[in-house]
Amino acid sequence: MHPPHPDxxxxxxxxxxxxxxxxxxxxxMTFRDLERPIDRILDWDGTWLLARLALVGAYLLGxxxxxxxxxxxxxxxxxxxxxxxxxxxxxxxxxxLVGPLLILLDRALWLGAGALGVxxxxxxxxxxxxxxxxxxxxxxxxxAFFEHLGLVGGFVLAAxxxxxxxxx
Numbered sequence: 001m002h003p004p005h006p007d008x009x010x011x012x013x014x015x016x017x018x019x020x021x022x023x024x025x026x027x028x029m030t031f032r033d034l035e036r037p038i039d040r041i042l043d044w045d046g047t048w049l050l051a052r053l054a055l056v057g058a059y060l061l062g063x064x065x066x067x068x069x070x071x072x073x074x075x076x077x078x079x080x081x082x083x084x085x086x087x088x089x090x091x092x093x094x095x096x097l098v099g100p101l102l103i104l105l106d107r108a109l110w111l112g113a114g115a116l117g118v119x120x121x122x123x124x125x126x127x128x129x130x131x132x133x134x135x136x137x138x139x140x141x142x143x144a145f146f147e148h149l150g151l152v153g154g155f156v157l158a159a160x161x162x163x164x165x166x167x168x
Contacts, residue, residue: 048165049104055154056100059116063096080126095119103155109162113155120155124148 041047066073066089073093077085095115102112128148130141 048106048161052103052106052158055151055158056103056112056116059096060100060104063093063100066093066096082126092119103158106162106165110159113159117152117155120148120152 066076070089073089074085077088077092082088096119099112099116099119102108103116124145128141128145130138130145133141
């Protein structure tokens with residue numbers, strides 16, 4: 001026969017566990033408690049700017065790279081069968097620089113978002129024509145096509161949010 005083991009929990013004997021006391025002192029969190037810090041982040045004006053920068057950063061960079069490498073920009077347009085490639089390169093640079101600036105400055109954001117949205121749909125149709133492809137190439141082009149459509153949705157949301165912010 002073994003001697004009884006001492007109770008390892010403070011409070012002593014059988015049925016005298018401190019667990020109910022611990023649970024009674026732990027505050028319970030509600031969904032709203034978790035939402036409050038997110039509200040503060042979303043209400044911060046810097047979040048509005050950072051979100052717009054994230055949305056348009058690739059376009060702004062693309063426009064600057066094309067501007068710095070004009071022959072490369074023209075060659076890219078020719079690669080996709082756009083003629084005259086110089087005209088299309090100039091239009092692409094214009095949209096990729098002016099559109100993001102309008103969005104970042106939140107001035108005529110709707111115009112910048114619209115220009116980039118139309119540009120993005122056209123680019124997706126030209127560069128990601130998955131319906132003409134097969135296999136892995138089709139898979140990758142399909143993903144890129146629908147990712148571009150997601151960006152268009154982001155432009156629409158940015159325009160809507162800018163409009164709402166001006167009302168209040």
